Amino acid sequence: MNAQPTVLKATSSADFLAALPRLTGMRAPESLFLVLFEGSRTLGAARIDLPPLEQLERPGDEIEHWLLQITQIALKGDAVAVVVQTDHLLSKQPVSSPHGTLTGVLADVLHAAGASVHDALVVASDGWASFVGTNFPELHSLDEIQQSPLYDPDHVLLGVDEWRAQHPGRTAEDPNEITNMAAQMCASGSQENRS
Numbered sequence: 001m002n003a004q005p006t007v008l009k010a011t012s013s014a015d016f017l018a019a020l021p022r023l024t025g026m027r028a029p030e031s032l033f034l035v036l037f038e039g040s041r042t043l044g045a046a047r048i049d050l051p052p053l054e055q056l057e058r059p060g061d062e063i064e065h066w067l068l069q070i071t072q073i074a075l076k077g078d079a080v081a082v083v084v085q086t087d088h089l090l091s092k093q094p095v096s097s098p099h100g101t102l103t104g105v106l107a108d109v110l111h112a113a114g115a116s117v118h119d120a121l122v123v124a125s126d127g128w129a130s131f132v133g134t135n136f137p138e139l140h141s142l143d144e145i146q147q148s149p150l151y152d153p154d155h156v157l158l159g160v161d162e163w164r165a166q167h168p169g170r171t172a173e174d175p176n177e178i179t180n181m182a183a184q185m186c187a188s189g190s191q192e193n194r195s
Helices: 013-024 053-057 061-074 098-112 160-166 175-194
Strands: 031-038 041-049 079-085 117-124 127-130
Touching (some): 013 031, 013 041, 013 127, 053 061, 053 098, 079 098, 098 117
Antiparallel strands (some): 031 079, 117 127
8 A cells, every 4th residue: 555645735945945844854955956747746855065165255166066966856857946055154145145145046057957956045044035926035934934835843853974874775875876866756756646
């Protein structure tokens, strides 16, 4: 007997951020989460380490390679949402922070590559912001996430190392393995949707 998946309907960016921990199962600062969609349904999520702050402040080849890797994974689904999670400050003008700049550039790169981007978000220690549909993202309070009906304060989140230990075979460091895992995630999501 197959268990019915839990359906969470996010009607705002704050709702989506409130639901993300249940989708990923982990607390992972300094991470990028890619959530792939088939239509309005999620296929799953992938987590990738953020580049170090020094690379964000002085972009070079490493950032270009990182953006390319993200783009290859994002194009595996019909659409994608990206969430940058950091313990750094976002500031009153999110677009001027290193993580805000990265998220804005990532959204532009994904659009240019032909990806449909549902949302591109940063969650920082001082608030959150969306970088889709605006040239001037606003800093929102983290309280908006916690006040969402999709927020579950009792949901237990694992650290990255704990999550890896409990999910062997579902983590990779090699870019080719990561791309293959993304393809498998999409294939299994499509099979579930056909049943």
